[in-house]
Amino acid sequence: MEKVYPAAPLEAPKGSGDVEATSASPEHQHLLSPPAPPSYDQATATPAETTGPGEGSTPATTTTHHTVVVVPSSPYGPEPMDIQCPYCHNHVRTRISYKPNSRTHLIALLLCLFQLYCCVCLPYCISSCMNTNHYCGMCDHYLGTYDRK
Template sequence: MDPVYPAAPLEAPKGSVESHAVPEHQQLLPPAPPSYDQATSISAETTGPAPDIPASGTTTTQHTVVVVPSSPYGPEPMDVQCPHCHNYARTRVSYRPNSRTHLIALILCLFQLYCCVCLPYCISSCMNTNHYCGMCDRYLGTYDRK
């Protein structure tokens, strides 16, 4: 397999004169990122042309909708890195009844199926799932059943 990097360091041609000598360890570093002020300032080059304003004096507004996922956790235990103890572990789950669980039980009562009222409280797919760290047992998040 061929080496990825050249065996000898790159050198300037013999006839060229460098204005300043740069140490070898700084030649391989990428340029430094811009400072916070440079990154957050808006320059005229990046904004583009000004939008056309209608002659009637009304302006149009554009709305941007950002959808944020409610929870990265699912209905089953999963392997995650705990933000509290920083260990990789499988989450421990516990199930908690939600309004859907109570609604199903109420509907079973209305149909006079009293012996089946406890079933929604025994079925995990009718309840929310709380995730806890498998190592430190701290709360991580909830998967809400809709």
Template sequence: MEKMEKPLNPPEYTPHPQHPPPLGFVPPQPHVQTTTVVMEQAVHFGPKCQNVTCPQCRHQILTRTESKSTTRTHLYALLLCLFGCWPCVCIPYCVDSCMNTDHYCPNCNAFLGTYQS
């Protein structure tokens, strides 16, 4: 049976301050990881529906809006009650300017942003 010798890898070159690198030597290159960043355009939402491109499903859509009461809405109602205008307590809950408007995609129901008046 014949013995097969494994080919030896050439030894790695370690630079010496007094000797130049051998001819044709290419120093090892560091691994560079590339990252692709997609920049989305900032959309400033208003109180009404808007035409935008949904960042989730990439469709051109007209947003679906929902008005939601906030802490500010509850404070307005509390102030009306404290000042004796208790019959008017429901007004902040009926006026859109006292509430936030949330915008959603009608295709994928993704939350897109909020308008705060």
């Protein structure tokens, strides 16, 4: 079965209160469509500075100030902390677990090189030599890591 489409768009009856873009006259068409946004050059262009008589020899200087915001890499610290979990939305204290990092392995390797074989396991038992992973105390979701450097 073939579908038959009209050759021209249908227009609203003259008596209805609906106004469509297809029934608008060309001179009113620009009022119905939104204006085009400015180009990149127009949006980023600085206004031209005008100089009065006698000021043509000295250019106007402008000073720009830059603010640098330093965002910490992780809001979590080495100890458990009270937070609102983003997953279960409960106010809980985080559960922490420790995970060895490259520093832990390096200290163990150095202890081996100095032939302190009985002390090689110490970096793996001391929490200050490992990273701290934080988990929600209620739903047990991973929240973040405190990296020791």
